[in-house]
Amino acid sequence: MSTTFDEMQKRMNHLGNLNNFIEDLFEKIPGNLISKKQQKKLMDVVMNDDELKLLLEGLKNPRPPRFVLVGRTGVGKSSFINAMSGHYLAEVSDVEIGTKEARRFTYESDGQVYFEVIDTRGIGESETFKVKAEEDLLEVIRDFNPDALLFLQKATERAHIDKDIEITKRIIKKANVELPLVGIITHIDELHPSREKKPANYPTEKKELIREKKAQLMRIFNEYDLKYSAIIPVSSYIEWSGTSDNPEMKQTMDFDGRYGIEELLDFLESSIDVRAAIHLGMTIRLNKVAEKIANRFIKVFSAVAATVALSPIIATDIAVLLALQTILLMIVAYLSGRDLEFKTARELLISIGGIGATGFTLRMIAQQGSKFVNLVLPGAGSAISASIASGGTYAIGKAAVAYYLKDVPESKLKNIVKEAREEFDGLSE
Known part of the structure; x- marks a missing residue:
């Protein structure tokens, strides 16, 4: 260590x-x-x-925060989790949780668990997502007792979002659990001009596109009458040194292009169970x-x-x-x-x-x-x-x-x- x-x-x-x-x-x-x-x-x-x-x-009695992630393949979930922690975390799959529509992971480094996550990527991508799969997923979410549901949407894509929101709304309603729903717009660094990765240097046109993407997701949530606690655009862009294939080599941050992560952490620490909030802060922002x-x-x-x-x-x-x-x-x-x-x-x-x-x-x-x-x-x-x-x-x-x-x-x-x-x-x- x-x-x-x-x-x-x-x-x-x-x-x-x-x-x-x-x-x-x-x-x-x-x-x-x-x-x-x-x-x-x-x-x-x-x-x-x-x-x-x-x-x-x-x-x-601190404990790792538990999140349910909704978002399709390519939305950048692992990069997003790493950006939240500021560390290059190992993604460790737990035992099977009874449905192929979801996988459970812990994200850890040096034996310290930072997050527990259920990744529900199957819910929108499977054309065979039927009532039985939905019921299985509901049971998993109830047992998991999450602190928040994070809905991830890529800034440069619009396809499939209606279907994902519809299913998310149905699951939240049937699960009958009170938890924050946070809409997270990922990859905002890829908005034009995509060559500029340093948030402090984002030009006015890029900032305007970010505001438009946020307003767009708010409108879609409102159209489907899906109550959300916050909508936060983020960039998880980090350049790491070292090789992830070599577990002995320590990954360090060579370039930090994160945007919106502090705002997200502020929101989560003030909104989730205090034990999870304390753990989140102690592992990421101790001071x-x-x-x-x-x-x-x-x-x-x-x-x-x-x-x-x-x-x-x-x-x-x-x-x-x-x-x-x-x-x-x-x-x-x-x-x-x-x-x-x-x-x-x-x-x-x-x-x-x-x-x-x-x-x-x-x-x-x-x-x-x-x-x-x-x-x-x-x-x-x-x-x-x-x-x-x-x-x-x-x-x-x-x-x-x-x-x-x-x-x-x-x-x-x-x-x-x-x-x-x-x-x-x-x-x-």
């Missing part, structure tokens, strides 16, 4: 242990900051977020999954910081907020593959949070000073303090994401904090 793959596996295992890490983290908060009772209460509040629970559950989880933690911790700050007693919440923000920073660091000691994280917090100890201290004084307003107008000062605490926590979280997950240098974090603060203020209006 390559070093890159080893690192990916190590990071995946690291993320899979996030639940245990968080439990240990709250227990390690120094007793001079907050009591054991406060530790438990903080953890219970943080971990009570429904969306966060789903993400963490997905991390504990993006980590960032998604980090952003949820930022949202949760910011809300908790506001609640903590609503305490009307001057100075009682500084220790709790310091602990809360330090934990947030440690979680973001953990998501990047790093383990920080509490003391190190607290020192980094002061640096990131205020870009220097003075800035951090002044903000804390400003937060606590606002509570003196309570002496005149009960409750008003706490509301001001809650906004400062919540916004500050949000900004610290965003700075940690920039620093640990996006490799932004520490010298630029001051601007990140400022922009995040402005962003938070905009969201709060």
Whole structure:
């Protein structure tokens, strides 16, 4: 296995242990900051977020996404799967699934399964596709329990699409399963001028043809009253080095002409079962999954910081907020593959949070000073303090994401904090 793959596996295992890490983290908060009772209460509040629970559950039990592919021979299914993963994957046929109208595959590399796929190329190509074959296929799809149905149509062809859509609609209706149907227009790189394979250099006429092909497929779906979740034009054009005939030779990407793949992955990760979405992201876009989880933690911790700050007693919440923000920073660091000691994280917090100890201290004084307003107008000062605490926590979280997950240098974090603060203020209006 390559070093890159080893690192990916190590990071995946690291993320899979996030639940245990968080439990240990709250227990390690120094007793001079907050009591054991406060530790438990903080953890219970943080971990009570429904969306966060789903993400963490997905991390504990990820599984390869399962797709049903509809599309004729030559539509470029294997190239499309490779383009989605960014790897040259081995197509491994599983045991017979009881109907010649479909074949089941796993797509894998270095022992890691990326996708499980049912390829239904037989449904439109067979002139003998009768009721019995359709029933067999329905049974296979039900047993397979797919996450999405991907309808692949070649951009340069129009023939047979009506028949394929008719059969697809019938199967979806009879299968009686709720799953996203994604229309995927493949080979858009072959549209005129086909010599231009680099998406950044696509001329206006090519972009217009892509829009026309998308509108055309939308019209056909609508004509047949077939509900779709998305229609995405893609190019899977990649030039690989090495020889696929030699399994020992590693295939690497020499030229990347992919188009629309990021949009497709974004859609799938937000639409399919969270366990499959987590696996998809962890094997293909590890940092993006980590960032998604980090952003949820930022949202949760910011809300908790506001609640903590609503305490009307001057100075009682500084220790709790310091602990809360330090934990947030440690979680973001953990998501990047790093383990920080509490003391190190607290020192980094002061640096990131205020870009220097003075800035951090002044903000804390400003937060606590606002509570003196309570002496005149009960409750008003706490509301001001809650906004400062919540916004500050949000900004610290965003700075940690920039620093640990996006490799932004520490010298630029001051601007990140400022922009995040402005962003938070905009969201709060």
